[in-house]
Amino acid sequence: MSKKIRVLVNGARGRMGKEVVRAVLSDPALQLVGTVDPAGTEEDAAVIAGLPPCGILLTGDLATTLEATKPEVMVDFTVPQSVMENIHIALQHKVSPVVGTTGLSEKDLQEIKEWTARYETSCLIAPNFAIGALLMMRFACEASRFFPHVEIMEYHHDQKLDAPSGTAIKTAEAIQEERQKIKQGHPDEEEIIVGSRGGEYEGMRIHSIRLPGLVAHQEVLFGGLGQTLTIRHDSITRESFMPGVLAAVHRIRKTEGLVYGLDKLIF
Known part of the structure; x- marks a missing residue:
């Protein structure tokens, strides 16, 4: 049996974050190892998403949770004001971000590209996952x-x-x-x-x-x-984005550098 991909969801209390938590828990090839949100409350992430408890508690600090849980992929649906810092922290920890947060500029994308080269870790920025x-x-x-x-x-x-x-x-x-x-x-x-x-x-x-x-x-x-x-x-509904999110999680570690657009991974 192949090894499961370890996934952390950032922004897990938000509407998209809850959908991602449900999607990751439903995929037998993925393992949810951490959930983060600025409003971290130590609640069970699955319960917040409307499911039975899974044992993964919501935390409030991304860097600390990355160090503790050792994910391979971070799915980020947060806000434009924090997404660049989130991406940088993940790449520093050799974690591949799959980012659905929008509002990134051309300058931001160039900086992310430089980070992926520096830390030798891939990153997907996807304006739309549907x-x-x-x-x-x-x-x-x-x-x-x-x-x-x-x-x-x-x-x-x-x-x-x-x-x-x-x-x-x-x-x-x-x-x-x-x-x-x-x-x-x-x-x-x-x-x-x-x-x-x-x-x-x-x-x-x-x-x-x-x-x-x-x-x-x-x-x-x-x-x-x-x-x-x-x-x-x-x-x-926001469920429409989940097949694309899961496809990205499965494939992002098999590529290199910055990937802009989910189409670059699946077409």
Whole structure:
């Protein structure tokens, strides 16, 4: 029988963290060895996630828990303000981070890349773990070769801290690699209310919607001569991200350096 992969979940009290705890405990090839959250309360992590006790208690200090539990992989769903420090601490302990926390900049990614080289440990940064979202981005890139006029609408719950979403940014980056930069809309258009046309990235417009009741949704709208094309993905529940998270946990130790995007691991 092959050795189980030792996993620590950081942000285990959050909505995504609870889903990850449930997913890891359900995978016979994984072993949950630690759970961390700023609101560490020494409660059983499985109980917090709505399951019978598993014996893994929630703690409040990442470095101490990494040293005590010796995981191979850390899954991080925390907040933009702490994610860089979390990644650095994990890499220093030779633990591979699988990061779903968004809000990282190009400068952040370059720094993480340098850390992975320094500590000879891999790291995955994934703006979206839903397989359908990855396919949506891939189809959008293909469509942009024929429909260069494109706008992105992303919809999330009203507790999301960053805008636009990491998925929207990665979609725009990927599309830009397939098309020439163009100025969209009327050259003399005027925003009566500043921001009403959304944010601009290489000529594309990105619009962020934040409302209670939403989870994670994105539309990529293309316009052409006498026609439009819409490619949309909807995550109805946070369970939709778990197959991708588990795939990442299984594969991240088999790669090297920084991996940006789950598609780099599974496609």
